[in-house]
Amino acid sequence: MERHMNGNIVKRKRVGNFFLGMSEEDLLKELAQPFEIENRHGCTVYEAEHVSFFVDDKTKKVYQICVTEGFQGEFLNHYGIGSDLLDVDPDPKNWHVDWEASCYSSVKHRGIIFELEEDAIMYEVEKGKEFPIGWICIAHPSMYEDGEE
Numbered sequence: 001m002e003r004h005m006n007g008n009i010v011k012r013k014r015v016g017n018f019f020l021g022m023s024e025e026d027l028l029k030e031l032a033q034p035f036e037i038e039n040r041h042g043c044t045v046y047e048a049e050h051v052s053f054f055v056d057d058k059t060k061k062v063y064q065i066c067v068t069e070g071f072q073g074e075f076l077n078h079y080g081i082g083s084d085l086l087d088v089d090p091d092p093k094n095w096h097v098d099w100e101a102s103c104y105s106s107v108k109h110r111g112i113i114f115e116l117e118e119d120a121i122m123y124e125v126e127k128g129k130e131f132p133i134g135w136i137c138i139a140h141p142s143m144y145e146d147g148e149e
Contacts, residue, residue: 015073020138069117116134
């Protein structure tokens with residue numbers, strides 16, 4: 001279980017020892033019990049404590065990894081769950097927002113998205129206000145940015 005709770009977050013690549021592009025078979029060998037399985041349109045989601053893995057039904061490969069509260073790893077060895085979004089990139093012009101999914105991505109850090117803690121929404125940057133990160137997800141940037149690369 002410990003391996004699901006920490007590890008470096010590397011955009012477009014990995015979370016700890018779990019890699020984008022990892023086969024479903026290899027994921028299941030590494031994934032500690034207990035975990036839940038959710039079948040969605042076009043993918044299967046394996047949900048363990050503090051981390052979810054999205055596996056494409058056609059390729060049988062991990063295409064997205066998301067971590068949540070309780071995960072102790074960090075992005076750039078500094079930013080983790082609970083960190084302020086604006087510490088990751090303080091320039092509000094660099095942030096793109098998917099309002100439907102409540103996700104934030106920065107042009108400086110393509111391939112990683114952030115969701116804020118519940119009830120924290122950044123409509124505009126307000127001096128002195130914090131925007132705590134509640135989720136961090138990695139995937140290929142084209143998943144989040146209209147196919148740009």
